[in-house]
Amino acid sequence: MHPPADRTISPDFESRRPLVRSLARGFVCGCPNCGRGALFRAFLKPVAACPVCGEDFTHQRADDAPPYITIVIVGHVLVPLMLTAQIATDWPSIVHLAIWLPLTAAFAMALLQPVKGAVVALQWALRMHGFDGGAFPDPAEVALDHPPTGAAARRSAARGAPLNEP
Numbered sequence: 001m002h003p004p005a006d007r008t009i010s011p012d013f014e015s016r017r018p019l020v021r022s023l024a025r026g027f028v029c030g031c032p033n034c035g036r037g038a039l040f041r042a043f044l045k046p047v048a049a050c051p052v053c054g055e056d057f058t059h060q061r062a063d064d065a066p067p068y069i070t071i072v073i074v075g076h077v078l079v080p081l082m083l084t085a086q087i088a089t090d091w092p093s094i095v096h097l098a099i100w101l102p103l104t105a106a107f108a109m110a111l112l113q114p115v116k117g118a119v120v121a122l123q124w125a126l127r128m129h130g131f132d133g134g135a136f137p138d139p140a141e142v143a144l145d146h147p148p149t150g151a152a153a154r155r156s157a158a159r160g161a162p163l164n165e166p
């Protein structure tokens with residue numbers, strides 16, 4: 001597929017991937033494109049392509065974002081509950097440990113897959129990485145194919161950046 005002559009994005013191109021709908025579909029572990037196909041083939045392994053609509057998910061780069069986001073959510077929900085329970089009760093520490101450790105682990109495990117689904121859906125909706133369907137060239141590949149010349153090369157040299165010698 002060839003990139004367009006300019007980088008103008010038509011309203012239709014944008015509107016086919018509404019962000020909130022995509023995130024909601026991803027959070028329930030469904031395909032952000034059609035909402036009917038499963039997004040995961042295993043606990044945290046996304047499918048290569050949607051079994052219903054065929055949307056390609058090999059471009060996802062969720063990496064460490066889902067665990068970070070899960071930790072933030074779990075911490076913001078459970079820490080206030082733990083502190084409230086600590087203040088409001090006179091339970092011994094072993095009781096707190098018996099309650100909060102399994103609850104924290106269970107909450108984190110329950111959230112991890114939906115959060116990863118939402119992250120993949122976010123990348124898809126924003127056409128990150130290769131999710132643009134080849135409409136735009138990957139900037140990293142463009143940099144390799146066309147090393148900077150002229151003023152761009154001088155700026156790179158001034159920053160000490162490599163010039164992508166062929």
Ligand SMILES: [Zn+2]
Pocket residue numbers: 031032033034035036037050051052053054055
């Ligand atoms: Zn689909």
